[in-house]
Amino acid sequence: MKNLNALLAGIFLAVAMPFGALVISSQVQLGPLGRAPAEEGGPLFPSLEPGLAIRGRAVYVSLGCVSCHTQQVRPAGQGSDIARGYGVRASVARDYVQQMPVLLGERRIGPDLANYGAPASKIDIDALLRDPASSGAAWHPYYSYLYGRSADGKSIVPSERAVALVAYLKSLRQDYSSPEANLKQ
Amino acid sequence: MTQENRSDHPQGRPPEGDSRLTRTEVQLRGPFLLFFISSVIWLLAASVLAVIVSLEQGSLSGGPFRDCEMLTYGHVAAAQHNLFVYGWGFNAFFALNLWLLSQLGRFELRNGWLATLGGVFWNLALTYGVVQIFAGNQTGFSLLEFPREVGPVLAVAFLLAGFWPIVAFARRPTGHTFASQWFVVGASFAFPLTYLMAQLLILWQPASGVVQSIAHSWFVSNLLLLWFGSSALAAVYYFLPKVLGRTISGYYLAPVAFWSFVLFAGWTGPAALIGAPVPLWLQSVGVVAGAMLIIPVIIIAINFHGTLSTEGGWSRAWNDTTLRFVSFGAVAFTLFGVLNAVFSFRGPNAVVRFTSFAAGQEQLLTYAFATMVLFGAAYFILPRLTGSLWPSAKLIHVHFWSTALGAVASIVALLVGGWENGKQLADTTVSFQQIAKTGSTWNTVLSVSTVLLLVGHVAFALNAFGMILKSSAPASAGRHD
Numbered sequence: 051m052k053n054l055n056a057l058l059a060g061i062f063l064a065v066a067m068p069f070g071a072l073v074i075s076s077q078v079q080l081g082p083l084g085r086a087p088a089e090e091g092g093p094l095f096p097s098l099e100p101g102l103a104i105r106g107r108a109v110y111v112s113l114g115c116v117s118c119h120t121q122q123v124r125p126a127g128q129g130s131d132i133a134r135g136y137g138v139r140a141s142v143a144r145d146y147v148q149q150m151p152v153l154l155g156e157r158r159i160g161p162d163l164a165n166y167g168a169p170a171s172k173i174d175i176d177a178l179l180r181d182p183a184s185s186g187a188a189w190h191p192y193y194s195y196l197y198g199r200s201a202d203g204k205s206i207v208p209s210e211r212a213v214a215l216v217a218y219l220k221s222l223r224q225d226y227s228s229p230e231a232n233l234k235q
Numbered sequence: 236m237t238q239e240n241r242s243d244h245p246q247g248r249p250p251e252g253d254s255r256l257t258r259t260e261v262q263l264r265g266p267f268l269l270f271f272i273s274s275v276i277w278l279l280a281a282s283v284l285a286v287i288v289s290l291e292q293g294s295l296s297g298g299p300f301r302d303c304e305m306l307t308y309g310h311v312a313a314a315q316h317n318l319f320v321y322g323w324g325f326n327a328f329f330a331l332n333l334w335l336l337s338q339l340g341r342f343e344l345r346n347g348w349l350a351t352l353g354g355v356f357w358n359l360a361l362t363y364g365v366v367q368i369f370a371g372n373q374t375g376f377s378l379l380e381f382p383r384e385v386g387p388v389l390a391v392a393f394l395l396a397g398f399w400p401i402v403a404f405a406r407r408p409t410g411h412t413f414a415s416q417w418f419v420v421g422a423s424f425a426f427p428l429t430y431l432m433a434q435l436l437i438l439w440q441p442a443s444g445v446v447q448s449i450a451h452s453w454f455v456s457n458l459l460l461l462w463f464g465s466s467a468l469a470a471v472y473y474f475l476p477k478v479l480g481r482t483i484s485g486y487y488l489a490p491v492a493f494w495s496f497v498l499f500a501g502w503t504g505p506a507a508l509i510g511a512p513v514p515l516w517l518q519s520v521g522v523v524a525g526a527m528l529i530i531p532v533i534i535i536a537i538n539f540h541g542t543l544s545t546e547g548g549w550s551r552a553w554n555d556t557t558l559r560f561v562s563f564g565a566v567a568f569t570l571f572g573v574l575n576a577v578f579s580f581r582g583p584n585a586v587v588r589f590t591s592f593a594a595g596q597e598q599l600l601t602y603a604f605a606t607m608v609l610f611g612a613a614y615f616i617l618p619r620l621t622g623s624l625w626p627s628a629k630l631i632h633v634h635f636w637s638t639a640l641g642a643v644a645s646i647v648a649l650l651v652g653g654w655e656n657g658k659q660l661a662d663t664t665v666s667f668q669q670i671a672k673t674g675s676t677w678n679t680v681l682s683v684s685t686v687l688l689l690v691g692h693v694a695f696a697l698n699a700f701g702m703i704l705k706s707s708a709p710a711s712a713g714r715h716d
Contacts, residue, residue, distance in 0.1 A: 051412050051490055054405050054420075061424045061497060065457065068501035069432055072517060073442070073450045079514060081443040112371040114309015120589055124510035128585045133663045141512040146444040151375045151437075154448045154511055158589035158660065159292070161667055189671040191291070191308045192301040 080143050088227030095226040096145055106218025109211045111151065113193070120155030121164045121222065136162040142230040160190060167220040175216045176208060259337045259344065264620050266350040268703065270330035270396070271613070273358050275696050277322025282689040284315035289682040305369050313380045314368045320378060320458070321361050321389070324601065327609045328466040329354065329396050332419045334616055335473055336400040339416050340407030344399065353395025360388040376437055376451050378458060383438035390434070393427050414489040418469035421497050422462050429457040445513050452504035452521075459600055460500035460528075467564060467605035468496070468535065470612050474561045475542050478615070479551060484541025488534045496531035499524050506579040510588060518581075525579025532572025539565040556631055560611030563639060567603035571596065574650075586657040591677075595649030602688075603642045610638065610695065617699060621706035630698040637691030644684035652677030 051057065085094040110116070123137035131137065141164055146152045155162075166173075174185065180197050182190035196212035199205070208216070227233045291300065291308045300306040333350065336342055344350065364381030367373070373380040381389075400419045404412075433454035436442045442450055476483050483489065505513065505521030543549050543562055552558035574596055578584055587593070614631070618624060625631060656674055659665045 051417055051493075052410050054401070057404075057417065057420055058401070058424055060494065061421050062428070064421075064497040064501055065425050065428045065461075068453060068504070072453055072502070072505060072520065073432075073436065073446065076449045076514065076517060077442050077446045080446055083444060111373065111375040113304075113307060114313050114373060114375075116375050117309050117312050117377075122511050124585075124588070128510040128581065129588060130661050130663050134660070143445045143512045143514075145512065149444065150441060152445055152447045153375055154445065154508075156377060156507070156589065156593065157591070186668065193307075194302055195304045 083144050083147050085147065086144065086229050088229060088232050092227075095228050096148060096224075097226075099148055099221060100217060102214050102217040103221035104218075106214035106216070106221075107149070107153075109215040110153070110218055113215075116153045116155050118157060118159035120158050120162045122154045123162065123164050123224065131162065137165045137168075138225050139231045139233060141224055142228060144228050144230060145224045160187075163219065163222055165223050165225055167222040168225045175219055176212065179212065179215070180206065259342060260334075260620060262344040262347055263334060263337055266344070266347050266354060266396075267330045267334055267616075267620060269351055269354045270326045270333075271617075272700070272703070273354065274323050274326035274330065275692075275699060277318050277326065277361070278692050279689075279696055281315050281318040281323055282685070282692045284311055284318065285685040286682070286689055288312050288315050289678065289685045292678055292681070304371070310369050310371065310373075313373055313377075314365050316378065317368065317380055318361075318365060320601070321364075322358075324463055324605065325357065325393075325397070326354070328422070328462070328605075329357075331470055331609060331612050331616075332397070332400045332423060332466055333403075334612075335415055335469060336403035336419055339413050339473070340403045341409075342399075342403035342406060349395050350399055353392045353397070356388060356392035357396055360385050360392060364389075374438060376447075378455055379433060379437060379451065383434065386430070386434040386438060390427060390431055393430070397423055397426070399423075414472040414483070414486070414493065415469040417490075417493045418465045418472065421493070422465035422469070425457060425461040425465070425497070425501075429454055429461065445511070448508065448511065449505065449513055449517065452507045453501070454504075455507070456504035457501055459597060460503065461497065463601050463605045464500065464568075465496070467608045468568070470608045471539060471561055471565050471568075474557055474608075474611060474615060475539060475565070478555055478558050478561075479542065479548055481542065481546070481548075483538050484545065485534070485537045489538060492531045492534035492538065495534070496528070499528045499531065503528060503575075503579070506584070507593065509581055509584045522579050522581065522584075526576050529572060529576040532569060532576070536569045536572075540569070556635070557611040557615040559635060560607045560614065564604045564606075564608035564611065567599055567607065567642075571599040571604060574599065586661060587653050588657065590653035590656040590660070591649040592653030592657065595646050595653055598642070598646050598649055603646060607638065607642065610634070613695075613699065617702060621702055623702050623706040625698055626701040626705065627698055630694040633694040634691050634698065637687045637694065641684045641687030641691060644680055644687065648677045648680040648684060652681070 085096060085098075087094055123139070123141045124131045125140035126132050132140070145164075146154075176197075178185040178187055178190065179193040181194065182188060182192060193212070196209050196215070197206050198209060200207050225233075287300070287306065288308070288311050291311065304310075329350075333344070337344060364385040367382050367385075368380055372382050374383065379386075400416075400423045404416055404420050433450055436450040437447050437454070441447055472483065472489070502520055502524030505517045506525040508521065509518050511518075543552055543565070549562070552562040578587060578592070578596070614625070652674060655677070656670060659670045659673060
């Protein structure tokens with residue numbers, strides 16, 4: 051404990067070993083993952099993201115939505131995510147290969163959004179963002195500043211950011227089969 | 236217990252200093268006060284934001300800020316978190332670590348302007364980062380929310396402001412080292428490595444897919460345990476024996492505590508990803524490391540509580556301002572360690588996952604432990620460096636009781652509220668509306684606790700700033716213990 055070099059070497063190893071074993075080896079294991087078909091010749095999933103959805107993700111990040119919403123479905127037996135209807139299967143690493151940044155989230159002050167854009171979801175997202183209390187989500191923050199009024203003042207018009215955000219939320223889905231999560235099985 | 240030898244190799248007890256302001260303290264005064272004053276200003280700002288966050292969380296859809304984009308929940312929560320960690324936690328530990336190492340190693344801070352420059356860079360970068368968060372320019376990764384251009388500036392500023400303990404360790408005149416020195420060197424060396432690698436793999440050359448989240452979990456665990464945890468442990472190892480005037484109980488175990496803490500801490504990150512779409516082996520490593528962390532926690536508990544439990548230590552701690560805060564922190568660290576071990580396991584973790592429970596654990600570590608220890612340290616150091624007395628004993632009482640009660644209330648609200656929330660989330664018959672309704676009770680407790688903490692911090696700031704302003708004594712003036 052008196053030798054600084056030995057002390058620093060020990061601390062360096064204590065930082066570097068977990069970094070190598072946890073982060074670098076994960077990159078080696080998961081880095082090559084890409085879009086793939088569940089069965090040979092089938093369509094590639096996850097689908098390519100529309101440009102509008104990519105812009106919408108930037109709005110999602112900018113507003114800090116990740117502080118209240120997760121985007122991950124845990125497997126059965128670890129919580130009740132599937133039973134609660136957050137998804138039809140557990141999320142797998144391949145679902146996130148196109149996402150930049152990956153927004154798994156750590157808190158569920160609001161519901162999980164991993165499958166928010168799945169066809170079963172019938173929520174009027176514009177109404178929810180503009181006036182959450184009227185949409186039965188009184189705990190949700192207001193995003194009324196993303197909406198304006200038309201020139202004649204009679205109708206509400208979403209801003210470009212609102213359009214992009216809604217497009218992003220509608221693009222969120224993990225209801226397809228992939229090599230790691232084949233729904234037919 | 237090892238034999239104490241005060242002259243050359245004091246074991247389990249920091250060396251005695253003389254009663255006058257030493258030359259090393261004179262050299263430290265400028266940078267120390269810069270870091271300290273900055274830290275308190277950021278703490279006040281973070282406390283005000285914490286009140287807004289808790290009010291917004293209690294009624295997100297209402298309130299005066301509902302149409303203000305800048306103050307939307309996602310901005311204020313991120314700004315508050317970063318201000319508390321990088322504004323308060325880092326500045327305060329820069330000051331404390333510098334002082335500790337100079338005391339333990341008789342280090343003379345030549346070129347102190349470099350530390351001052353680092354402090355200026357750090358606080359300017361922090362200000363810029365927080366303004367950017369309010370402007371909506373954030374990254375989406377907790378505690379790395381600042382736009383990526385802030386990262387390199389913070390890293391350089393850290394090297395200027397926070398690397399001195401390593402220089403002090405290298406230049407110490409005696410061969411003997413003390414536990415506090417190992418922990419401070421550990422914190423000062425581990426953080427920049429961690430921060431740079433995390434910046435690189437998350438923001439500059441992002442890793443593929445969920446590897447970003449894995450790197451992030453590794454970063455957060457290192458930041459909380461190896462910076463906050465190690466730095467605060469160093470302070471407790473110093474102040475307990477120093478103020479009580481006795482050796483640390485079971486001090487011979489301290490090296491085991493240090494190495495096991497440093498070795499296991501870095502592996503605990505993936506415990507925050509249990510159930511996430513990351514490899515199962517990785518989650519298991521996190522569970523095992525979280526459980527193994529109980530080893531240093533037990534040893535440190537033997538060291539701290541053993542020292543406090545002999546010869547009326549607890550009652551002396553209660554009657555001494557520094558020790559009252561420090562021993563509060565020591566108990567909080569043990570609680571944190573036990574909770575961390577238990578809730579690393581899959582079963583309990585599955586219940587509290589995605590609830591406020593993790594925030595409660597973080598509050599236990601960064602506030603009830605680290606922040607209370609920092610307060611205790613300030614009560615010890617500031618009179619020595621300023622040559623003044625604390626202006627108001629009443630404000631000290633207000634400070635202790637407000638922060639102690641506020642800390643306990645916030646932690647109970649976050650932990651118990653999180654547990655209840657988790658139970659309800661697991662029950663599919665309970666709707667989200669019902670869960671939100673139940674949570675509102677705990678939100679009220681949380682709001683009250685944030686107000687209590689703000690009151691405590693204002694009392695502390697008034698006292699501390701009053702003392703610094705009053706201090707016109709020349710640097711060589713005597714000090715009082």
